[in-house]
Amino acid sequence: MKLIEYEDASAEVKAVYDDIMAKRKVDRVNNFWKALANDPVTMKRTWESLQQVMGAGELDPLVKELIYIAVSVTNGCEYCIASHGAAARNKGMSDAMFGELMAVVGMANETNRLVAGYRVPVDPQFQS
Amino acid sequence: MKLIEYEDASAEVKAVYDDIMAKRKVDRVNNFWKALANDPVTMKRTWESLQQVMGAGELDPLVKELIYIAVSVTNGCEYCIASHGAAARNKGMSDAMFGELMAVVGMANETNRLVAGYRVPVDPQFQS
Amino acid sequence: MKLIEYEDASAEVKAVYDDIMAKRKVDRVNNFWKALANDPVTMKRTWESLQQVMGAGELDPLVKELIYIAVSVTNGCEYCIASHGAAARNKGMSDAMFGELMAVVGMANETNRLVAGYRVPVDPQFQS
Amino acid sequence: MKLIEYEDASAEVKAVYDDIMAKRKVDRVNNFWKALANDPVTMKRTWESLQQVMGAGELDPLVKELIYIAVSVTNGCEYCIASHGAAARNKGMSDAMFGELMAVVGMANETNRLVAGYRVPVDPQFQS
Amino acid sequence: MKLIEYEDASAEVKAVYDDIMAKRKVDRVNNFWKALANDPVTMKRTWESLQQVMGAGELDPLVKELIYIAVSVTNGCEYCIASHGAAARNKGMSDAMFGELMAVVGMANETNRLVAGYRVPVDPQFQS
Amino acid sequence: MKLIEYEDASAEVKAVYDDIMAKRKVDRVNNFWKALANDPVTMKRTWESLQQVMGAGELDPLVKELIYIAVSVTNGCEYCIASHGAAARNKGMSDAMFGELMAVVGMANETNRLVAGYRVPVDPQFQS
Numbered sequence: 013m014k015l016i017e018y019e020d021a022s023a024e025v026k027a028v029y030d031d032i033m034a035k036r037k038v039d040r041v042n043n044f045w046k047a048l049a050n051d052p053v054t055m056k057r058t059w060e061s062l063q064q065v066m067g068a069g070e071l072d073p074l075v076k077e078l079i080y081i082a083v084s085v086t087n088g089c090e091y092c093i094a095s096h097g098a099a100a101r102n103k104g105m106s107d108a109m110f111g112e113l114m115a116v117v118g119m120a121n122e123t124n125r126l127v128a129g130y131r132v133p134v135d136p137q138f139q140s
Numbered sequence: 141m142k143l144i145e146y147e148d149a150s151a152e153v154k155a156v157y158d159d160i161m162a163k164r165k166v167d168r169v170n171n172f173w174k175a176l177a178n179d180p181v182t183m184k185r186t187w188e189s190l191q192q193v194m195g196a197g198e199l200d201p202l203v204k205e206l207i208y209i210a211v212s213v214t215n216g217c218e219y220c221i222a223s224h225g226a227a228a229r230n231k232g233m234s235d236a237m238f239g240e241l242m243a244v245v246g247m248a249n250e251t252n253r254l255v256a257g258y259r260v261p262v263d264p265q266f267q268s
Numbered sequence: 269m270k271l272i273e274y275e276d277a278s279a280e281v282k283a284v285y286d287d288i289m290a291k292r293k294v295d296r297v298n299n300f301w302k303a304l305a306n307d308p309v310t311m312k313r314t315w316e317s318l319q320q321v322m323g324a325g326e327l328d329p330l331v332k333e334l335i336y337i338a339v340s341v342t343n344g345c346e347y348c349i350a351s352h353g354a355a356a357r358n359k360g361m362s363d364a365m366f367g368e369l370m371a372v373v374g375m376a377n378e379t380n381r382l383v384a385g386y387r388v389p390v391d392p393q394f395q396s
Numbered sequence: 397m398k399l400i401e402y403e404d405a406s407a408e409v410k411a412v413y414d415d416i417m418a419k420r421k422v423d424r425v426n427n428f429w430k431a432l433a434n435d436p437v438t439m440k441r442t443w444e445s446l447q448q449v450m451g452a453g454e455l456d457p458l459v460k461e462l463i464y465i466a467v468s469v470t471n472g473c474e475y476c477i478a479s480h481g482a483a484a485r486n487k488g489m490s491d492a493m494f495g496e497l498m499a500v501v502g503m504a505n506e507t508n509r510l511v512a513g514y515r516v517p518v519d520p521q522f523q524s
Numbered sequence: 525m526k527l528i529e530y531e532d533a534s535a536e537v538k539a540v541y542d543d544i545m546a547k548r549k550v551d552r553v554n555n556f557w558k559a560l561a562n563d564p565v566t567m568k569r570t571w572e573s574l575q576q577v578m579g580a581g582e583l584d585p586l587v588k589e590l591i592y593i594a595v596s597v598t599n600g601c602e603y604c605i606a607s608h609g610a611a612a613r614n615k616g617m618s619d620a621m622f623g624e625l626m627a628v629v630g631m632a633n634e635t636n637r638l639v640a641g642y643r644v645p646v647d648p649q650f651q652s
Numbered sequence: 653m654k655l656i657e658y659e660d661a662s663a664e665v666k667a668v669y670d671d672i673m674a675k676r677k678v679d680r681v682n683n684f685w686k687a688l689a690n691d692p693v694t695m696k697r698t699w700e701s702l703q704q705v706m707g708a709g710e711l712d713p714l715v716k717e718l719i720y721i722a723v724s725v726t727n728g729c730e731y732c733i734a735s736h737g738a739a740a741r742n743k744g745m746s747d748a749m750f751g752e753l754m755a756v757v758g759m760a761n762e763t764n765r766l767v768a769g770y771r772v773p774v775d776p777q778f779q780s
Contacts, residue, residue, distance in 0.1 A: 111691030515730065604764050
């Protein structure tokens with residue numbers, strides 16, 4: 013799939029590009045959006061969903077970025093780690109915070125597997 | 141592997157059980173530890189590593205639990221979701237926070253795959 | 269592992285190369301086969317299995333390619349997405365079909381994780 | 397998280413339940429929705445997204461269910477395999493089709509890993 | 525899918541059951557085969573492939589079982605961990621060997637994620 | 653994160669670098685360590701854990717490397733496959749052994765998914 017640049021985009025896609033640039037206060041969109049623009053319906057839905065999900069709520073937007081990175085590292089998505097790593101930096105993630113994030117992600121991946129291998133039964137108090 | 145109860149444990153394992161119960165202020169250990177007790181070396185190392193990783197630092201212990209859950213959900217580890225869900229509740233996770241956590245985890249898993257499928261190249265500004 | 273070119277291949281490997289080229293009506297084999305040629309036994313078994321699995325049956329060969337891509341995207345296998353994306357194009361996959369494929373793959377990855385996180389019990393009518 | 401039954405649901409949640417039951421022509425909703433009802437915002441977004449994604453388009457709704465199952469099997473989501481397996485059956489999936497689906501999913505998971513292990517470079521003609 | 529018992533199986537399936545029981549010197553087959561029997565073509569291919577792959581070669585059959593378990597733990601396949609765990613025990617896996625296997629599997633899952641998160645570039649000497 | 657070269661490292665990091673080079677009898681450390689050096693606490697813990705886990709025990713160090721590769725291939729970690737592939741070669745892995753390793757890893761990934769898709773129940777004799 014090719015990346016769709018602003019000048020080659022349909023009016024529908026341009027409207028999403030404009031909204032992204034306005035709300036994020038940037039003057040261009042990332043490759044993720046230029047790729048998704050090949051399917052304007054999914055692009056629009058994804059943009060709307062991300063705004064609903066990643067904004068401030070009970071959890072801080074920075075915490076949400078850390079969670080996003082934790083998932084992306086576990087899935088091995090290099091693009092996502094790079095782009096949300098930058099987003100997290102913009103929202104205040106320090107080197108030390110990143111180090112702690114990685115330490116937790118690493119340990120969780122390790123213990124998740126230990127649990128599977130030892131076939132640990134859920135304790136009665138944790139039963140749903 | 142069988143779960144090793146306190147009364148059946150070696151002195152080495154009992155010492156770890158005692159330390160877990162003392163530091164967590166509980167009167168028994170979870171099945172995870174009773175299973176790991178089959179390999180005292182890994183058990184001891186894991187307990188020491190978890191204390192180093194999950195304690196207070198630049199990130200709040202609750203935030204670390206949320207990150208832990210995000211990984212465990214992505215890996216589909218039911219035991220880990222259940223036990224760290226309980227730990228997160230103990231550290232202050234509300235229903236609303238859990239809902240937001242799940243929303244971010246869901247979206248990240250979705251967009252991680254969109255990125256892979258569209259083979260989105262890393263933007264120059266995100267290159268390492 | 270090095271890629272084994274036709275001229276450097278053993279008779280056993282050449283026979284598989286010839287069969288692939290004849291059945292696919294192409295004049296060279298992909299890197300996948302040149303890599304697998306390092307282990308002729310696995311190469312031969314894989315080629316025979318793929319013919320059995322990917323050919324026409326109750327499911328259309330194009331539908332099988334879409335399923336293949338869905339798995340490859342979920343596993344993050346760039347090579348597989350690229351090569352089977354091309355195969356699917358050859359069998360009739362349009363841009364719109366690819367967009368819908370990605371939308372389903374994205375949603376399934378999202379809802380798979382929501383199910384795990386909320387620990388949703390299987391409904392009685394879906395019990396095996 | 398508890399499952400929220402219709403009679404205990406808020407008006408907002410009831411409206412989604414009613415819409416699901418009306419559009420799917422069923423008289424109750426699955427546990428997935430009763431669990432997601434703990435977060436009405438995510439529930440509503442997910443229901444709207446699924447309607448957009450899983451309906452008829454360039455791909456047949458049955459093909460979309462097969463793709464959904466392929467992802468769910470790869471992620472090991474038992475609930476999703478069970479519920480979307482039933483949905484696929486309702487849309488015409490035969491035993492033979494299911495068998496072919498599984499054969500493709502199995503082979504794709506095998507060859508995805510062979511590609512990773514042999515570190516197969518993307519062929520020039522498949523470069524994005 | 526239902527499990528197909530010997531007495532309900534077709535002649536084609538019975539022949540595979542008989543071969544499994546004869547070669548493994550057991551008087552019944554596991555549920556894996558009874559489930560796969562729903563698709564005799566895949567069942568036969570899988571049985572033939574497993575014999576080719578899991579038998580003695582440059583690697584010891586026990587080592588192959590350990591590798592199988594390592595994959596199954598990483599994928600979180602409880603059935604596979606249970607059945608190949610038993611197979612490994614039959615081939616000589618001790619408690620201590622299982623403990624070391626799990627320790628390696630856990631560490632590899634941890635460091636795999638650290639590598640992803642830190643986006644570690646492949647060293648020149650490891651370039652393919 | 654940048655790679656931290658020896659001459660730019662803190663005394664704490666240099667001590668770990670020195671220990672790695674001395675014990676592995678090499679004159680430089682891999683990029684993995686140069687990246688982890690951004691978080692000296694995690695770096696030190698990981699180095700100590702790896703020594704405990706990967707050394708000789710009931711399992712041969714080469715077998716441990718094979719297990720490590722099996723996990724890394726399943727997770728799609730290119731760096732880990734490359735670096736531990738080299739380590740395994742140093743410990744005696746032949747081309748034929750690598751081929752057999754990949755064949756097992758491929759089959760396990762395939763059958764893990766068949767088990768999930770067919771929802772195979774654990775046989776009574778394998779119940780924990």
